[in-house]
Amino acid sequence: MSEFLKKYEGLWMFLNSPSAIVAAMVAIFIIMGAVFASQIALVNPYDLASFSLFDGLLPPFWQEGANVKYLLGTDDQGRDMISSILYGARLSLIISLSALAIAAVLGVGLGLAAGYYGGRFDIIVMRIADVQLALPAILTALLIDGIARGLLPQAIQQDLRVVVLTLAIALSLWVNFARTARASTFIEINKDYVHAAIMMGQRPMRIMFVHILPNILGPLLVIMTVDLASAILLEATLSFLGIGLPADSPSLGTLIRIGMQFLLSGEWWILWIPTVVLVALVVSINILGDFLRDIFNPRLR
Amino acid sequence: MAYFILKRIVQSVFVMVAVAFIAFSLFRFVGDPITQMTGVETSVVDQERLREELGLNDPYVTQFLRFVREMVQGDFGFSYRTRQPVANMIADRIPATLELGIVALMISLLVGVPAGVYTALKPRGILTQSILMTTLVGVSIPTFVIGIMLIFIFGVQLGWLPTFGRGGTVKIGIWESSFFTLNGWRALVLPAITLGVYQLTLTMRLVRTEMMGVMKSDYIRFAMARGISMKRLHYKHALRNTMVPVITIVGLQFGGVIAFSIVTESVFQWPGMGLLFLESIRFVDIPVMGVYLVVIAFFFVLVNLIVDLLYFAIDPRLRTKEAS
Numbered sequence A: 001m002s003e004f005l006k007k008y009e010g011l012w013m014f015l016n017s018p019s020a021i022v023a024a025m026v027a028i029f030i031i032m033g034a035v036f037a038s039q040i041a042l043v044n045p046y047d048l049a050s051f052s053l054f055d056g057l058l059p060p061f062w063q064e065g066a067n068v069k070y071l072l073g074t075d076d077q078g079r080d081m082i083s084s085i086l087y088g089a090r091l092s093l094i095i096s097l098s099a100l101a102i103a104a105v106l107g108v109g110l111g112l113a114a115g116y117y118g119g120r121f122d123i124i125v126m127r128i129a130d131v132q133l134a135l136p137a138i139l140t141a142l143l144i145d146g147i148a149r150g151l152l153p154q155a156i157q158q159d160l161r162v163v164v165l166t167l168a169i170a171l172s173l174w175v176n177f178a179r180t181a182r183a184s185t186f187i188e189i190n191k192d193y194v195h196a197a198i199m200m201g202q203r204p205m206r207i208m209f210v211h212i213l214p215n216i217l218g219p220l221l222v223i224m225t226v227d228l229a230s231a232i233l234l235e236a237t238l239s240f241l242g243i244g245l246p247a248d249s250p251s252l253g254t255l256i257r258i259g260m261q262f263l264l265s266g267e268w269w270i271l272w273i274p275t276v277v278l279v280a281l282v283v284s285i286n287i288l289g290d291f292l293r294d295i296f297n298p299r300l301r
Numbered sequence B: 001m002a003y004f005i006l007k008r009i010v011q012s013v014f015v016m017v018a019v020a021f022i023a024f025s026l027f028r029f030v031g032d033p034i035t036q037m038t039g040v041e042t043s044v045v046d047q048e049r050l051r052e053e054l055g056l057n058d059p060y061v062t063q064f065l066r067f068v069r070e071m072v073q074g075d076f077g078f079s080y081r082t083r084q085p086v087a088n089m090i091a092d093r094i095p096a097t098l099e100l101g102i103v104a105l106m107i108s109l110l111v112g113v114p115a116g117v118y119t120a121l122k123p124r125g126i127l128t129q130s131i132l133m134t135t136l137v138g139v140s141i142p143t144f145v146i147g148i149m150l151i152f153i154f155g156v157q158l159g160w161l162p163t164f165g166r167g168g169t170v171k172i173g174i175w176e177s178s179f180f181t182l183n184g185w186r187a188l189v190l191p192a193i194t195l196g197v198y199q200l201t202l203t204m205r206l207v208r209t210e211m212m213g214v215m216k217s218d219y220i221r222f223a224m225a226r227g228i229s230m231k232r233l234h235y236k237h238a239l240r241n242t243m244v245p246v247i248t249i250v251g252l253q254f255g256g257v258i259a260f261s262i263v264t265e266s267v268f269q270w271p272g273m274g275l276l277f278l279e280s281i282r283f284v285d286i287p288v289m290g291v292y293l294v295v296i297a298f299f300f301v302l303v304n305l306i307v308d309l310l311y312f313a314i315d316p317r318l319r320t321k322e323a324s
Helices: A003-007 A009-015 A018-035 A081-117 A119-134 A137-151 A161-188 A192-199 A204-215 A217-240 A252-260 A268-296 B002-029 B033-037 B044-053 B060-072 B086-121 B126-140 B143-157 B182-215 B218-225 B230-268 B273-282 B286-314 B316-323
Strands: B170-172 B175-177
Touching: A009 A018, A009 A268, A018 A081, A018 A268, A081 A119, A081 A161, A081 A204, A081 A217, A081 A252, A081 A268, A119 A161, A119 B002, A137 A161, A137 A217, A137 B230, A137 B273, A137 B286, A161 A204, A161 A217, A192 A204, A204 A217, A217 A252, A217 A268, A217 B143, A217 B230, A252 A268, A252 B143, A268 B126, A268 B143, B002 B060, B002 B286, B033 B044, B086 B126, B086 B175, B086 B182, B086 B230, B086 B273, B086 B286, B126 B182, B143 B182, B143 B230, B182 B230, B218 B230, B230 B273, B230 B286, B273 B286
Parallel strands: none
Antiparallel strands: B170 B175
């Protein structure tokens, strides 16, 4: 295969996979909406003065009694559903992406070092990973949240909810990165270019991050997408359980929890519209993750 | 073989000690146990006396060893919130969670294994393609959304099944079971499906991959060449070798089932350990949190240990490899 084709093979495969294209479009649509939430949204759902109870419980535009101003209806407080969802998706994405970044830096750093140095350091890191794996991610996250509740003074707890939630998710996801980075480093470390770098007397830090890291990025990128989906799900689940964020700054999970109260009454849109957005976001990211895995794993082609 | 078993047991003990240490640190360092146990009006002198009595001034190592000894003896301390022994609170909730988890695992295996075999044997069929697509969507839908959907369809719209609680239970000794009343079974259906769906997709995907690998192996080709009927070939020769890894995933899934039972129990107000754990987090009831952690880790380690030993007993290849 020519150099040119090789370079753009991934793009070519992408253009030939309708499901990947649709998934990318859905994900980009939601992410753009979240990024420009404050520009697009009709009202600011965090600002009590910007909406009124008189507009409460309006249905979406295709149902009778709707107000075209609120295309997807309003909740019981009179908040525009679209605005709530845009801001909610923004908060969900901010938390998940920062958690993922922290998990990636921590996990890749520890994994690289464990693979590079081996020996006692490797054993310690992997034993910690073992213990962590004995506890499923959601349990770890809940536990960290509980500890934070016990340790932090009451007064600042509400302000730190987002930070605690982010850290809880990050600390329950780092193991995947660490194990993948370690396994790949073990393979790379016996290659000639690493030997050459060691012979030239380069510092370990430089060898790890400048030489080895770029060569193991492929599998890490796959973990990244898969874990982004996990992080979004984890955040949504914690918020749904009422452990995550307070009700006045709702993420997608909180919106669904609030919507649960309307399960028995007729106001279906308050529950189902945020649910559909959450599921669409996660499904499309998972499809993209599967697609990336196929690209980076030639064995499966 | 003895060496292998010993190594696995040592590993398990290590995990348990680590978890016990986490639970101990929780109890000792997150909030002061004395202020939690006593009221505002307790004098400083009394507080100090209680501290001395409980041995909270001893060296940390002594305290940790005492903590472990008490745990092993089944003395789990008292809840900050209800002032009752944590051991009783947890014991009351164990049957609900275990019954839910077992039924969910059964669903996952009884549906997942046949579906995996089918999709492996007919990889190009339309049914296979639609099953695979459904599972991809299935893993992306959060557990609580599946629960809400089931409640909405079967509980609210159709009104066929109850949507919260355990229904009728029968008490056998200390075990409160919902297996013996129709009401109990009806209440079990929706939560068990909710909990089982995610595990089902995992089982199916794994069985499919394994089965496809086995079908390509030499001994299957040889059996084909011998003219053995396809049915016998698939179910006697191929499936048997696929089953070995399936046992392992049961062990791995157990942890997932227990963890996600927290979510399922919250959606369905199922009175199990998960719901208790959520309440204890909300009220920062540290002793209950710690004990929940230890109990869950214990089940998890135990199941995984048994699975590993089973694996070893079932697959003769592992034994020879270890011996050589």
